[in-house]
Amino acid sequence: MSVASATSVASPRRVLPGFNLTLGYTLVYLSLLVLIPLAAVFIKTASLSLDQFWAVISSPRVVASYKLSFGASLLAAAINVVFGLLLAWSLVRYRFPGKGLVDSLVDLPFALPTAVAGIALTAIYSANGWVGRIIEPHGIKIAFTPLGVLVALIFIGLPFVVRTVQPILQDLEKELEEASASLGASRWQTFRFVVFPALLPALLTGFALAFARAVGEYGSVIFIAGNMPMVSEITPLMIITKLEQYDYVGATAIAVVMLLASFVLLFAINMLQGWTARRSGRDR
Secondary structure: OOHHHHHHHHOOOOOOOOHHHHHHHHHHHHHHHHHHHHHHHHHHHOOOOHHHHHHHHOOHHHHHHHHHHHHHHHHHHHHHHHHHHHHHHHHHHOOOOOHHHHHHHOOHHHHOOHHHHHHHHHHHHOOOOOOHHHHHHHOOOOOOOHHHHHHHHHHHHHHHHHHHHHHHHHHOOHHHHHHHHHOOOOHHHHHHHHHHHHHHHHHHHHHHHHHHHHHOOOHHHHHHHOOOOOOOOOHHHHHHHHHHOOOHHHHHHHHHHHHHHHHHHHHHHHHHHHHHHHHHHHHO
């Protein structure tokens, strides 16, 4: 065998270009779309003194928006984990009339413009809406309250959990569940010790995606929130308000706080996801 043929066998021709060129394209793409815009936010905020920065981000109205945005986003993501798992389980494990339609409707929040979603939710849950006229006489008000914000965030975040968990459930070997049952385990024990550990990394990923989408959501929330100061104002609305007042530095200061808080939460979730994946790998 010649040297040329041996070289071609040892290093087969790749479809994509070499590592250096691919890495260069990746870094340029990442810099233009992510790194440079984020750096611009920090640079713009750096024009504020520390006292000015603290005054902007710690005003009572802004702090109230932090509590609503992050609190509602975390709660909505947690609710979506539970009901997203139930919906994914039903779509994978059971056959029922209209299953294909339900499976298609899961992706509706992806395709629906956020403003349309907000208007639709407001029309349904307002005092004159289909649902609002039934529940408001019982003292439950959804539209134009923080509860309305939660409903909107649940609506836009559910598909992230369903579509993350669904393929894992489809690939999960039913023989493991049958073996667990044959050894005398109850259904709850089988789910807790066999199914749930395999689904946990996917559930954490779905939670992180749903939270990330919810914390920055604007279009579907502003219609149903009512946008009452100190009550139902979300942080993205505070940023838009600052921009409308030509307070660009104030807007970027609030954006920096959201960016850092979101990064810390997502980093913690990813660390937990990696730990559970390594642990489940050792258990196998």
